[in-house]
Each structure stands twice: as C-alpha cells, then as structure tokens.
Amino acid sequence: MTAMATQVESNCDALLRAGNTNCAGCGMSIGLQLLEQALGKDRKPLMAIPACCGIVTAGAFPTSAYGAPVAASTFASAAAVATGLSLVGEINGEDAPVMVWAGDGGTYDIGVATLSAAAERNENVLYFCYDNEIYGNTGGQRSSATPEYVTTSTTPRGKAERKKDMMAIMAAHRIPYAATLSVAHRDDFLRKVRYALTVKGFRFLVLLSPCPTGWKSEPQESVDLIDLAVRCGVFPVFEVFDGMRYRINVRPDGTPLEKYAERQRRYAAASMNLEGVRRHVAEQWAWLEGMERAFPGSE
Numbered sequence: 001m002t003a004m005a006t007q008v009e010s011n012c013d014a015l016l017r018a019g020n021t022n023c024a025g026c027g028m029s030i031g032l033q034l035l036e037q038a039l040g041k042d043r044k045p046l047m048a049i050p051a052c053c054g055i056v057t058a059g060a061f062p063t064s065a066y067g068a069p070v071a072a073s074t075f076a077s078a079a080a081v082a083t084g085l086s087l088v089g090e091i092n093g094e095d096a097p098v099m100v101w102a103g104d105g106g107t108y109d110i111g112v113a114t115l116s117a118a119a120e121r122n123e124n125v126l127y128f129c130y131d132n133e134i135y136g137n138t139g140g141q142r143s144s145a146t147p148e149y150v151t152t153s154t155t156p157r158g159k160a161e162r163k164k165d166m167m168a169i170m171a172a173h174r175i176p177y178a179a180t181l182s183v184a185h186r187d188d189f190l191r192k193v194r195y196a197l198t199v200k201g202f203r204f205l206v207l208l209s210p211c212p213t214g215w216k217s218e219p220q221e222s223v224d225l226i227d228l229a230v231r232c233g234v235f236p237v238f239e240v241f242d243g244m245r246y247r248i249n250v251r252p253d254g255t256p257l258e259k260y261a262e263r264q265r266r267y268a269a270a271s272m273n274l275e276g277v278r279r280h281v282a283e284q285w286a287w288l289e290g291m292e293r294a295f296p297g298s299e
C-alpha cells in the first residue's frame, strides 16, 4: 500500500476526510477539524447541510468526504430538516447530537425563516454557521454578512451596507446559548463547542471562516487573518446565555485595522473607508461592553 493510501485509509473515521475538495486554507476545513476535536473521535453527529461549499465538500454519492451521516437540504429547510432528525432521534432514544452546518448565505439570508422558527421553538439543535462573508460556492457574491466597503463579485466598488448583526438576532430569540468562535483561539473554540454539546435546546455558533478564494488572501495566512480580525476588534469573540447575559472572551489589543485589511484584496476597493469601519467597530464594542456590564453571563 502506498504512503498516501495508508494516510487516506487511516483518515476514514475523520469527520472531514482526506481528499475532500475544499480549497487550501478554507476556514471550513479548520472549523470541522476543531469540531471533531471537541466531539472526540468516537462521537459522530447527524448533520443537515444546505446548499453551500459545505455540501460540495461531501462529494459525489455514493462516496462522502464526511465521516458522519449528512442530510443535504435546500437552503430554506436546513433548520427544519435538523428539527426532524432531532425529534426522530429522541423518539428512537438516539444520543447523536444533531447539527446544522451552514454558510452565511444559508444562515443570514436564504435559510433565516426556518432558522428563526426552530430557534423560537427551542428545538434541540446545534446550529453552526461558518461565515465566509460571501456566497462562496457560486462565485463570491455579496451576502448580508459581507462587511461594508468590501468588494465581491456583485459589489465591485465595495458593499454599501453594514454586516448584519446575526448574533443580536439570535440572542433576541432568547435561545439558551449563542457564541462566536475563532479558529485562531483553539481552547476557547473547543470549550464553547463542548459546553454547547451539554446544553439542551437551540444553540447557535458562528465562526468567521477565512476563504482565500473569495477574500483574495493567501491560504497559509488563514488562521493569522482570524487572529488579526480578533485583535483589531472586527470579529468580537463572545457568548450569550439565554439570549440576555453576555460574556466577552477575547478583547481587542489595539492592533491596527490595516494589519487585517492589507492582507486581503477584497479590502482594496477605491471606496474603502477604513475610518468608517473603525468608527463602526468602536460603536459595536461600546454596545457589547455595555451589555456585558449590564447583563454579565456565565455557564
């Protein structure tokens, strides 16, 4: 047997198997590997995955790059499909955690109706959004998660609108747990996923997911980019308990926004207004700090 065949065979049990088609440096690949570490090798989830790069990852039937059962759903129905899996699992006495693994297009935009409905009913579902801030799979169009001024294939001069605050929307559903995950902060990532796995009801986790193809960044810099996003405050790392109580996990350290922006050509629009971005980042932090002061949270 060749060395590569041995490597592939020994990887068969992995949640994300070798030989998948994800681009090099894809945040989704890193996120799935961290998810597997949080679950432990022997615990397999049941996953509902809507249209997105994450379902292309699976590959062509009858093979799959996922080492776990996956139901491919329409954009609109991922949270409803997961609800069904969860309820049937409960009737059958199964204990595999039921998850959605969806992109920002499927979460912030096209799947938001069933996401909201499942959250409002507090279904026993762990919802992951890997947010690469574009419709990556179809050529990098803007989504409502795309940050302001950033170029995409449909905003060549830079997006006019601000990024939708999905965490605030999910918190407003008063779900038991919501958190942001940084692939550059492994311990914090694993702790939150492990905590979420102990909670019954609807849980929402969102990771900022580097996409070298759409962000026009270097694949080997993906984790560093997320570290910079956290340091300069663009991506706040925090959690919300019962939709009300806030805990900030990592605070910005004064790293200039330029350090994050200059490594991605999507931040190179002529209209780019880093001062404007800085103002909105500061505003977001003032709000977040205020929420944590007024309503501090812990497990």
Ligand SMILES: Cc1ncc(C[n+]2csc(CCOP(=O)(O)OP(=O)(O)O)c2C)c(N)n1
Residues within 6 Å of the ligand: 051, 052, 053, 054, 075, 076, 102, 103, 104, 105, 106, 107, 110, 132, 134, 135, 136, 137, 138, 143
């Ligand atoms: C209802 C519907 N509208 C549009 C599409 C086409 N489509 C397939 S994947 C995709 C983009 C998905 O974006 P996102 O959910 O962010 O995942 P990513 O591709 O970035 O991983 C689109 C628009 C579709 N499959 N179904």
Ligand code: SF4
Residues within 6 Å of the ligand: 021, 022, 023, 024, 025, 026, 027, 028, 053, 132, 136, 137, 210, 211, 212, 213, 214
């Ligand atoms: S286009 Fe982006 S999200 Fe999709 S597989 Fe490639 S790097 Fe990952």
Ligand SMILES: [Mg+2]
Residues within 6 Å of the ligand: 103, 104, 105, 130, 131, 132, 133, 134, 135, 136
């Ligand atoms: Mg996307």
